[in-house]
Amino acid sequence: MTDHSPSWRAALEPEPPAAFVVFGEHLPKARRFTESLARHGEELGLIGPLELPRLWTRHIVNSGLVAPLLRPGQVGDVGSGAGLPGILLAIARPDVHLTLIEPMERRVAWLNRQVEELGLDNVEVVRARAEEAKLTGRLDQVTARAVSALRTLIPITAPLLRAGGELILMKGGGVEGEIGAAEKVIRKYRLEDVEVVILGEGVVDDVTRVFRARIPA
Numbered sequence: 001m002t003d004h005s006p007s008w009r010a011a012l013e014p015e016p017p018a019a020f021v022v023f024g025e026h027l028p029k030a031r032r033f034t035e036s037l038a039r040h041g042e043e044l045g046l047i048g049p050l051e052l053p054r055l056w057t058r059h060i061v062n063s064g065l066v067a068p069l070l071r072p073g074q075v076g077d078v079g080s081g082a083g084l085p086g087i088l089l090a091i092a093r094p095d096v097h098l099t100l101i102e103p104m105e106r107r108v109a110w111l112n113r114q115v116e117e118l119g120l121d122n123v124e125v126v127r128a129r130a131e132e133a134k135l136t137g138r139l140d141q142v143t144a145r146a147v148s149a150l151r152t153l154i155p156i157t158a159p160l161l162r163a164g165g166e167l168i169l170m171k172g173g174g175v176e177g178e179i180g181a182a183e184k185v186i187r188k189y190r191l192e193d194v195e196v197v198i199l200g201e202g203v204v205d206d207v208t209r210v211f212r213a214r215i216p217a
Helices: 018-040 052-064 086-092 105-118 150-160 175-181 183-188
Strands: 074-078 097-102 123-127 139-145 161-171 192-199 208-214
Touching (some): 150 183
Parallel strands (some): 097 123, 139 161
Antiparallel strands (some): 192 208
């Protein structure tokens, strides 16, 4: 893999203080991942050309803020792409096993390389669409970031959960509207304890919003 952007380091956003708050003792690995993504992300089509000046705050810290919501067990990340949030969650929570589900070969190769280089023995990468990943009913929690609207995403992610399992889907500021538009699928999958969790208040300027819900036990 070649470096076609020698100026990436100058363009990369300085590491914010929030990074240590979120990653603590695991920050060195998060830093290595961030630098690798900054160096190769545009070349591989993982991030856009305008993301480097906001990579830490918009993507790295934003993803890591979800880590406290994870429980020890089996967690799936649907549409892992660049590893946001899956790789960052695996770094922040070595006590949790992450299954990164991604259909695109180039992205799967990137994820596997990061797993190897960072020594993440709590990660499995599965090349498949979520519906074809043969994980139905096996996961304790499922997350996803910037994949699709809830009315489309819930039917893809909810079937992966064990009885009593939990969705923790990262969403933007319009999540309340998405919940309203997804009322039918929320009822169809009998989701319980539906809520929006706001993470990062007092730590970052732009908070992270998570749609959280549980399927019946």
